[in-house]
Amino acid sequence: MTSVVTLENLGKKYRLGQTHNDLLSEKIGNGVRALYQSLSGTKPLPGGEVQAEKGKEKEFWALKDVNLSVQKGEVVGIIGRNGAGKSTLLKILSRITEPTTGKITIVGRVGSLLEVGTGFHPELTGRENIFLNGAILGMSKAEIRGKFDEIVAFSEIGKFLDTPVKRYSSGMFVRLAFAVAAHLESEILIVDEVLAVGDSTFQKKCLGKMQDVSKGGRTVLFVSHNMTAIRELCERTVWLNSGQIVCMGKTREIVSRYLQENTRSVKEQIWLDARTAPGNEKVRLRLARLVARGEDSTINVHTPLDVELEYWNLVPGTELNLSLHLYNLEGTCVFNSNSSPHVYPAGLIRDVCHIPGDLLNDGVYRVMVMVDQDKSFGIYTHDDVLVFDVLDAEREINWYGKWPGLVRPNLKWTTEYVDRPETV
Amino acid sequence: MNRGKAFQNTVIRPDTVRVITPSKGWRSLNLRELLAYRELLGLLVWRDVSVRYKQSIVGIGWAIVQPIMTMILFTIIFGRFANLPSDGIPYPIFTYCALLPWNYFARSLGDSSDSLVGSSHLITKVYFPRLVLPISKAFSGLIDFSIAFIFLLGMMIWYRIPPTLGIFLLPFFIGIALLAALGAGFWFTALNVKYRDIKFVVPFIVQFWMYASPVAYSTSIIPERWRLLYGLNPMVGVIEGFRWALLGKEPPKIEMILIPLIIIMCVFVSGLYYFKKMERTFADII
Numbered sequence: 001m002t003s004v005v006t007l008e009n010l011g012k013k014y015r016l017g018q019t020h021n022d023l024l025s026e027k028i029g030n031g032v033r034a035l036y037q038s039l040s041g042t043k044p045l046p047g048g049e050v051q052a053e054k055g056k057e058k059e060f061w062a063l064k065d066v067n068l069s070v071q072k073g074e075v076v077g078i079i080g081r082n083g084a085g086k087s088t089l090l091k092i093l094s095r096i097t098e099p100t101t102g103k104i105t106i107v108g109r110v111g112s113l114l115e116v117g118t119g120f121h122p123e124l125t126g127r128e129n130i131f132l133n134g135a136i137l138g139m140s141k142a143e144i145r146g147k148f149d150e151i152v153a154f155s156e157i158g159k160f161l162d163t164p165v166k167r168y169s170s171g172m173f174v175r176l177a178f179a180v181a182a183h184l185e186s187e188i189l190i191v192d193e194v195l196a197v198g199d200s201t202f203q204k205k206c207l208g209k210m211q212d213v214s215k216g217g218r219t220v221l222f223v224s225h226n227m228t229a230i231r232e233l234c235e236r237t238v239w240l241n242s243g244q245i246v247c248m249g250k251t252r253e254i255v256s257r258y259l260q261e262n263t264r265s266v267k268e269q270i271w272l273d274a275r276t277a278p279g280n281e282k283v284r285l286r287l288a289r290l291v292a293r294g295e296d297s298t299i300n301v302h303t304p305l306d307v308e309l310e311y312w313n314l315v316p317g318t319e320l321n322l323s324l325h326l327y328n329l330e331g332t333c334v335f336n337s338n339s340s341p342h343v344y345p346a347g348l349i350r351d352v353c354h355i356p357g358d359l360l361n362d363g364v365y366r367v368m369v370m371v372d373q374d375k376s377f378g379i380y381t382h383d384d385v386l387v388f389d390v391l392d393a394e395r396e397i398n399w400y401g402k403w404p405g406l407v408r409p410n411l412k413w414t415t416e417y418v419d420r421p422e423t424v
Numbered sequence: 425m426n427r428g429k430a431f432q433n434t435v436i437r438p439d440t441v442r443v444i445t446p447s448k449g450w451r452s453l454n455l456r457e458l459l460a461y462r463e464l465l466g467l468l469v470w471r472d473v474s475v476r477y478k479q480s481i482v483g484i485g486w487a488i489v490q491p492i493m494t495m496i497l498f499t500i501i502f503g504r505f506a507n508l509p510s511d512g513i514p515y516p517i518f519t520y521c522a523l524l525p526w527n528y529f530a531r532s533l534g535d536s537s538d539s540l541v542g543s544s545h546l547i548t549k550v551y552f553p554r555l556v557l558p559i560s561k562a563f564s565g566l567i568d569f570s571i572a573f574i575f576l577l578g579m580m581i582w583y584r585i586p587p588t589l590g591i592f593l594l595p596f597f598i599g600i601a602l603l604a605a606l607g608a609g610f611w612f613t614a615l616n617v618k619y620r621d622i623k624f625v626v627p628f629i630v631q632f633w634m635y636a637s638p639v640a641y642s643t644s645i646i647p648e649r650w651r652l653l654y655g656l657n658p659m660v661g662v663i664e665g666f667r668w669a670l671l672g673k674e675p676p677k678i679e680m681i682l683i684p685l686i687i688i689m690c691v692f693v694s695g696l697y698y699f700k701k702m703e704r705t706f707a708d709i710i
Contacts, residue, residue, distance in 0.1 A: 014708065024619035024622060025621050091548075092444070094551050096547070096549070096550070097704070097708055098444075099444065099445070099446050102445075102446075104443070105443050105444075106442045107439065107441050107442075108437075108438045108440065109437075109438065109440075112549075112551065115549045118550050119550070121471060123474070123475045124474065124475065132471055135463055135467045136464065136546065136550050138551075140463060164478075187438050
């Protein structure tokens with residue numbers, strides 16, 4: 001197993017303010033002013049101190065301490081929020097920008113697809129743009145000529161090949177651009193969000209082509225926000241956040257963790273001070289916590305869950321129980337379950353509600369908890385005390401749509417083949 | 425191992441190993457890589473020329489229309505009204521002969537000075553040696569030059585002026601104009617990425633430069649004691665060279681060619697190195 005792309009301690013720093021907004025006239029003016037001041041010994045006037053800001057330049061590390069090793073033939077996905085550094089990473093690998101620290105070792109040719117249709121000129125025809133775009137991407141004229149018919153066939157441009165591209169619809173434009181890029185023959189392919197364009201038919205075609213590419217033994221680095229595409233194409237995924245690798249590993253796990261992190265879930269709330277905790281003169285909430293009791297901390301449809309609830313009873317001798325209501329995203333109550341009532345002295349009471357796995361369907365849920373007195377009326381209600389996301393799990397069947405139903409229990413079926421009927 | 429230097433292979437094979445590390449200070453010109461990208465250079469030149477002529481009504485005629493119009497204007501204002509001397513040669517062809525290399529120079533300087541910022545959409549998305557951009561502008565100017573040259577030959581037939589042997593040196597003179605335009609172009613375009621007001625300075629410089637060159641007038645009106653200083657302008661030697669080669673004037677003095685040539689070469693080489701040094705920042709700042 002050879003590593004074709006090795007990143008060691010890769011870092012990229014940008015200086016905020018280091019843009020093209022400098023003016024030479026300003027720089028010269030400051031220089032002249034500084035010279036005059038130093039010659040005449042006068043103190044610098046306020047407002048003329050562009051020089052002094054040099055030390056205060058703010059730095060921003062787009063990438064920091066990135067270490068990654070990609071093997072030959074691997075398809076690696078790179079995910080992360082906007083601004084995580086994914087595009088910067090690809091730019092450095094494509095030699096568009098230089099790293100600030102670290103070392104990259106690459107074996108073989110790199111083809112970069114950071115944008116669809118780079119260099120396309122609207123006045124030129126489709127045919128001319130194929131040559132232009134191909135050359136910009138790094139193909140030789142001979143190579144383009146050899147693949148020309150394939151490219152035209154893939155793009156489905158047909159008779160519009162010799163029309164100026166400015167006359168193309170956006171769909172045609174994208175198809176042609178992708179057709180050229182898809183025929184890039186390099187050992188390593190770097191793709192950035194390119195599948196985000198075009199209609200669903202086209203996207204399926206692109207996905208198919210990408211799958212061919214990866215099956216052909218080429219190494220692919222694929223940046224996308226489309227988790228379906230990532231799951232379909234990539235064996236391994238790297239999660240980048242704020243320029244650093246959060247984690248990397250098998251795609252299914254990393255994508256689950258990423259999705260979970262990005263739902264605004266509330267899995268725990270604690271109020272330590274009884275005087276300010278939510279409640280009233282009878283009861284006050286202390287703790288609400290959701291604990292996943294599966295193999296790891298991810299929550300999917302199979303994961304059993306524990307809802308831990310603690311509250312102070314302020315009036316001794318009251319008969320109390322908790323009532324838990326679970327709501328889905330549409331606001332429908334999925335179920336309501338109650339704890340057994342007891343008479344409690346004043347003090348802290350702890351209840352745990354055990355929700356079995358294989359009950360809930362995938363989706364986002366909100367917990368409402370109510371404290372009941374005397375088995376009859378609620379004395380305190382707290383909405384949305386917990387919010388969590390239940391993810392879909394790997395399926396044995398080949399159908400990937402949204403599973404219907406408010407609940408998704410794994411019920412037992414008994415099946416038997418009854419003898420064939422005598423009459424039809 | 426070269427510490428701090430980026431190792432760039434020009435011909436990359438499936439088993440080629442490349443190491444990318446941060447580079448500091450001056451970088452090598454890597455002319456081999458530039459040569460490997462010559463097809464792209466050719467395509468960019470072809471694109472510029474195609475697009476220019478597809479977009480205009482007159483089409484390829486624009487390469488002739490512009491110098492002709494200027495020639496007419498100059499003939500009326502400077503030739504007739506101001507009565508500037510033209511050394512015994514009919515004024516129109518006298519000035520047209522200078523307009524040819526001048527337009528080439530002015531256009532190449534202007535285009536190459538804006539080549540990086542003008543292609544910012546490419547620079548942020550694809551890798552290729554950025555030198556390809558200003559160089560392609562200098563070469564696309566040669567196409568326009570060639571077309572306007574054909575018209576000049578026509579004018580020479582009309583005025584019945586035979587060329588001298590100097591005609592074989594025409595590529596040399598145009599080469600000087602190319603080096604001058606590119607040398608300054610490298611500096612301007614690299615600076616323009618960071619300091620955007622350079623873009624406004626260049627047209628002014630070109631305008632000023634034209635009056636400092638014998639396009640509308642003859643060098644003979646410059647007093648003797650200023651001739652050497654005047655001759656430092658490389659376009660003086662180029663234009664005098666053109667007028668000698670095509671119109672039979674006396675050849676320019678050797679110091680009018682050699683001294684500016686040395687200056688141009690310094691600007692050119694320093695421009696190349698400065699450009700290469702700043703190249704690593706282009707995609708970040710542009």
